Amino acid sequence: MxxxxxxxxxxxxxxxxxxxxxxxxxxxxxxxxxxxxxxxFGNAGMIVPSHIIPLAAPGMMAKGMKMLLDSQSPFYIKPRASTDLLKWGYHFYKASTEQHVRHAIPLLRDISLLSRQLYKTLAEEEAFQFGFQEKGLLMLYQTAQVEKEEAETAKIANEIGIPAHILSAKEVQDLETEIQVAVRGGVYFPKDAHLIPQVxxxxxxxxxxxxxxxxxxxxxxxxxxxxxxxxxxxxxxxxxxxxxxxxxxxxxxxxxxxxxxxxxxxPMQSGKGYSFTLKDRLTNVQIPSILTEAKVAVTPMGTDLRFAGTMEITDVDLSVNMQRVRGIVDAIPKFYPEIKVNLPEKETIWKGLRPCSPDxxxxxxxxxxxxxxxxxxxxxxxxxxxxxxxxxxxxxxxxxxxxxxxxxxxxxxxxx
Ligand SMILES: Cc1cc2nc3c(=O)[nH]c(=O)nc-3n(C[C@H](O)[C@H](O)[C@H](O)COP(=O)(O)OP(=O)(O)OC[C@H]3O[C@@H](n4cnc5c(N)ncnc54)[C@H](O)[C@@H]3O)c2cc1C
Known part of the structure; x- marks a missing residue:
């Protein structure tokens, strides 16, 4: 043994x-x-075979640099004199190529599909009732630029066997039956799923x-x-x-x-993120979504609704930056006009450190x-x-x- x-x-x-x-x-x-x-525990609980493009991809450096200038942006690198951060940044830069993306896509697809299958099997076991739902994921967008990027990802996904449907604003609303959605359109990944992580x-x-x-x-x-x-x-x-x-x-x-x-x-950096959860809603979002321009994840968990976001590249540091939380809060009514959220108290914000490899x-x-x-x-x-x-x-x-x-x-x- x-x-x-x-x-x-x-x-x-x-x-x-x-x-x-x-x-x-x-x-x-x-x-x-x-x-x-x-x-x-407090993450967004999404099971995402749709996420086939690794974080290190062409254009990510430029996008990241732009976001660094905005105090509410979803991406931030905490300035530090750290050789580990410098080395990580160097490997990230080196991996941000077409060639790396082509190498990573089938690997991410295969491990994602294996995982999803194992979740399905686990959810059938009596001891496990963790709110596993196969309702897919909506990547929602409001701008032409993001629409173009999401359409490109959808095309690649379809080519490698992950179904992705490009939807008009009306088609998004037809899917999202309980809550008004204000978008230019969305990409629907029907094979994504979600669960309640703390359960x-x-x-x-x-x-x-x-x-x-x-x-x-x-x-x-x-x-x-x-x-x-x-x-x-x-x-x-x-x-x-x-x-x-x-x-x-x-x-x-x-x-x-x-x-x-x-x-x-x-090589590893922490990718700090935050979440908060609205409890006991009478009407709720039906399909999990990502508000792509704001990089906010929205997940219904029973009658609760969780919002998660931000990626602050940091060391092991669990302090809460309320400016970033405000960025999440402000994005919500732009996409779901009926959901108005006040900035939650700092003590109630959940925070977690994503373990991020550079590639x-x-x-x-x-x-x-x-x-x-x-x-x-x-x-x-x-x-x-x-x-x-x-x-x-x-x-x-x-x-x-x-x-x-x-x-x-x-x-x-x-x-x-
Ligand atoms: C806001 C946010 C939203 C997210 N949403 C999603 C999502 O929708 N879908 C998804 O797939 N992922 C999501 N994630 C990412 C996901 O939560 C993480 O990738 C995952 O939880 C990491 O799991 P882990 O076991 O590797 O690390 P952890 O959960 O951090 O576990 C590592 C454990 O090791 C322990 N440990 C460390 N050092 C020691 C030591 N010396 N001795 C003993 N114990 C030690 C720590 O205490 C910790 O409990 C999200 C993350 C965040 C922050």
Whole structure:
């Protein structure tokens, strides 16, 4: 029986534990928080095979630079004298090419479709009732410029087997039956889905506890013991976890802090984002949407409605910038004139750190430098979407099975 230690109890660590718990493995999951909040809880809960274009793409540098001048813009880089940020920016710049986009598209499609299928299967299990809905996603726009960009993405999506329909304003309104929508048009991705992330996370934790997974919460991993090119023990704030066959590192935005302890380089920045949720609505948005000009995600969760957005490239910093939150609030009535939202109190804003690799692809795979280390992070804005597939791949890697898809492009050491 393999003895496996998973460090990090976000959605990626939990799904890794979920699939590993179905094999004969003894699992210890270590999490520094009390497992009641974090990036995997208050996000927009979208499952997005539609998101086939990686963040690093031609034109992104120029777009990003323009947005930096606007205090309410959805994209921001916190100025810092940081060599890690400089290196990340350099890799991002290098990856912002047509060639990289062509390389990334089939990889993102394959892992997204695998994940979506696994979600469908999971949603059929009795223990899991996490509001999984297959209603698609509307990319809504108001300007001719964005209409053109979205039409290009729709064309590529259709070519690679992800259905995408370009809709007029009237066709958007016909789909969105309960709430008035003010748009120039939209692209509808019928194969996208959504769920309630905080419910999913709780159900996964409950499931793992029942399966006998040892969960050490409120326990920080502080260092490692290495010998003969392997991790011998994980040192925590509450003692040592040793006799390990495999260590899975799924520590999200904190990952570089741990990989540097292991002598490895993992270019990563935190992409901070915010959300807030309107409760118990009498009428609600029916189809999740992205308000593309404002980069705001809108997700109905039962009778609640969640708005999420902004991408502040930062270090591990969870402070809330209300100017950015105002940017989200102001965008809502422009697209949904009937939904008027007051700026929420600062204390009620949920915040999370997306673990962002510079090329927009996750890090999934075994380390070449440390034989029993497996890395699973860097999912940026698609961690919920890609978590079941990542968990399944981690299970396959750890148990030396054939992997479900080609993962060479996700190599954690591709920037070495
Ligand atoms: C506003 C917003 C909206 C989003 N919307 C979507 C969406 O609609 N769809 C989608 O797919 N994704 C979305 N995302 C992205 C998604 O939330 C993340 O990609 C995902 O939650 C990352 O999961 P993770 O497990 O990698 O990291 P995390 O959830 O951050 O988990 C990592 C865990 O490791 C723990 N940890 C770190 N260091 C240590 C240590 N030393 N010892 C022990 N534990 C440690 C941390 O406490 C943390 O709990 C959104 C994100 C934001 C911010």
């Amino acid at each position: 393999k003895n496996i230690c998973i460090v990090g109890g976000g959605i990626i660590g939990l799904f890794s534990a979920y699939y590993l718990s179905k094999k004969s493995c003894q699992i210890t999951l270590i999490e520094q928080t009390d497992l009641s909040d974090g990036c995997s 999913l996370v709780k159900e996964l934790i409950g499931y793992l506890e029942n399966k006998g997974v040892k969960i050490l919460d409120k326990t920080s991993v502080t260092s490692f013991e290495k010998k003969n090119g392997q991790i011998q023990a994980v040192i925590t704030s509450n003692g040592k976890v040793d006799k390990l066959d495999e260590v899975v590192l799924s520590t999200g935005a904190w990952s570089p802090l741990l990989t540097s302890q292991l002598g490895l380089t993992l 927009g692809l996750p890090y999934i795979g075994r380390s070449k430098h440390l034989k029993n280390l497996i890395i699973a992070t860097g999912h940026a804005m698609m961690g919920i979407s890609l978590a079941p597939a990542t968990g399944k791949l981690i299970e396959e890697i750890a148990t030396n099975e054939q992997v479900s898809m080609d993962i060479e492009g996700f190599s954690p050491e591709r920037f070495d």
